[in-house]
Amino acid sequence: MLAAIGLDEAHETAYRTLVAVGAAEVGDLAHRLSLGEADTERALRRLERHGLAAQSSAGPQRWVAAPPGVALGALLTQRRHELEQAELSAALLAEEYRARAGQTAAHDLVEVVTGTTAVAQRFLQLQLGATDTVCALVTGAPMAVSGTENEAEEQAVGRGVRFRVVVEREVLTLPSGLVELGAAMGREEQVRVVDRVPTKLVIADGATAMVPLTSRALEPAALVVHASGLLESLTGLFEAVWREALPLRLGEGGAVDEVVGSAPDRVDLQILSLLLAGMTDASVAKQLDLGLRTVQRRVKGLMELTGVTTRLQLGWHAYERGWVTR
Template sequence: MLSDVLGLSPAESETYRTLISVASATPAELAESIGREARQVVRILGMLEGRGLATRSLGDTTRFVASPPAAALRALLVQRQNELKLAELELDSLDDIYRSAALGRGVGDVIDVIHGTEAIRERVGQIQLGARKEVMNFVKAPVFSVGNMTDGAVIARGVRYRVMLERAMLDEGAPSFDEIVQARAAGEEVRIAEKVPLKLFIVDREFAIVPLLGPANAAPAGALLVHASSLLDALIALFESEWEKATQFVTSAGAVQNVSAIDDLDAQILSLSLTGLTDQAIAAQLRSSLRTVQRRVRHLMDVAKVQNRMQLGFQAARLGWLEAERDGNRPHEATATATPWQNGAVTEQRP
């Protein structure tokens, strides 16, 4: 849309599009075509004249003609591109100044205390939208909702998302299996752990937010924002250590390596089973029957040539069945809506 790319207002864009479709027009004719008042169209035409997109007809100055789009709009496009380049240079300069200041932080400047859920939400959203390389997230039950966080747009820029969920969240159905599938389809890497040590949100290995939960895991009244320091290094090391031990989450047979005898449902049942869920809980998550889950588990043991579930888990790991291929897990279409657990530690408790 012209209004999005070149900075025209919707009214200006609509009027210009109508004007280029006719040889010439008076303000009254344009007003009738686009359903606006003539006085408003006169003002819009004046703005288009100022931008070089419209001019008065040589034969009749009461009529207006559109300037050729290829010439007029290209000039606006070049101007916008130049503005963006200057903005990018300014951003790099400001970023360098900020990082230089960060290197000189004293002990008291390593940690900032964020007060109130609204302030936490804003800070998390700010550093997430500024992510350039990677977002790392520990998520514990209970789930908290953050609303619209545009993490899909961040992923679409090539930012890697790694999310580790506590298994108790699956027991409670928050998030649901469908929501995890949606998150992986958007490009997130998801793993499951029996226990997650704390709620944690790390961006680009430069910032970490640690929510301070109240009694009985109530919504936090504050959080710690940790800057580059040995403390941040310790939090990153903790994440990497727990990530290596967590169970990879496979949602389709297409992501399973080295085997062709199982389908998507088999892969999903295997992945959920190895997180420690009961067959009944797996059936509920997948909207299937207990009998179907048990029959599929038996099939998986036959394929793996094992006699029990412990052997199945060992054999699945040895054969690489749970090694989801990250290259096949890139986003197909970015979404502006956050997955249910994104930054789930920082706002109101979800009902």
């Protein structure tokens, strides 16, 4: 809990114990901590440097805890100041980077990252640095990093970053495939499925992309692409695959419950036609002898299938795809 202010677990335990007893001899504290007296005294000296403990006037071997409200408050204030300074430095560096972006040479628009550790680290940096959206194409082939489950992804989701993921169908057959997809969908990530994806791909905030490099080398390599025409092409590739992919639903126990079909059935078409004729959901339900929730669920499924967010867009897509006519 106190690692943020520079204390490791051992020193935090020593401080908590000293707070609990108020004051203690080195030997007594060593017994409570199950440490040697030399290690206990070193821990107390470090607490003293942080202003969390002090030697008692009763004797050099007796120590007292500093009041947490005062001592920890001072440390927190110092750390806040340091974080503010770091945040200011980061903002200045970002501004300098943006100012030079227009003067960036063509060869600086891409990076080649080689080696399992380097590729994994760069991938994590993309997700940790994302603030809005992460888009990913995931294949069933082995990769240096997982495309569906890692701590950075969970942290990003916790910050409100939206994930749009397309996996190829082979991923569903992998031993841990459904478990990882279930965890991703449990975090409210959007997951779709296609038979095959053209390449592994990760795009963070529409500003940086990462794709693997085909190589005969033993170690994996990846290409990191910054804002450029190439990045726009990769973004267009993802959106094209996303439009053709089918939304995935998992049932109880993580089994594949439904992959929305590539075209609506007869009832869906009837619902669409009546809605486009201006009828309300309730009127459509009554006309087709369906439950209101059934109508609304089918409409939601059609919106997921077409990748739209409004019914107006759904009507346009239905016409464009030939599901309905004028």
